[in-house]
Amino acid sequence: DSGVTQTPKHLITATGQRVTLRCSPRSGDLSVYWYQQSLDQGLQFLIQYYNGEERAKGNILERFSAQQFPDLHSELNLSSLELGDSALYFCASSVEAGAGRGNEQFFGPGTRLTVL
């Protein structure tokens, strides 16, 4: 158990819909990351937040957005869903924002999104 929790575990929805994925980081971690893992693209970094502020952006679509709240939990919002958005979405957390000793990322169990 990494200490990072994600809800829901599974989500099935239809094209065109909007969903929200939730992540609670490990206690004390200020940085939250979102990753997408699909069969054809592998694990891809989407976005990072540090203490409520957006820190880095990866291959995140404009239809997707995220935020980190004052209690440090984060939500990833996916809208106008397409079949190709079906994937595993992982959240990770770390103490600080940059790489270095003691700042490894701890991953949650993921949310499996299926778009029909």
Add this chain to the structure above:
Amino acid sequence: DAKTTQPTSMDCAEGRAANLPCNHSTISGNEYVYWYRQIHSQGPQYIIHGLKNNETNEMASLIITEDRKSSTLILPHATLRDTAVYYCIPTGRGANNLFFGTGTRLTVIP
């Protein structure tokens, strides 16, 4: 970010050492080498990281060549639970975003 080259797959007998190589010849001076693994569809798991010196923890050892162009992850006594995809990921100090490549699929054989 530095590009990496890892074998697509490797087998290792249970109880033997598993040596997983990674080439990162374009690594820059401020990039750490991180290793993560993913067991089936679980969330990736941090293993170890290093900058210049060799490192060891309870899970593995990391050997980094003097020119830092390659590294080897060593699992000293592989078990069946070590079957996973292993990723070598150079990461700069300023950014902690992990760019996963295709990794090495390690299969530990009984």
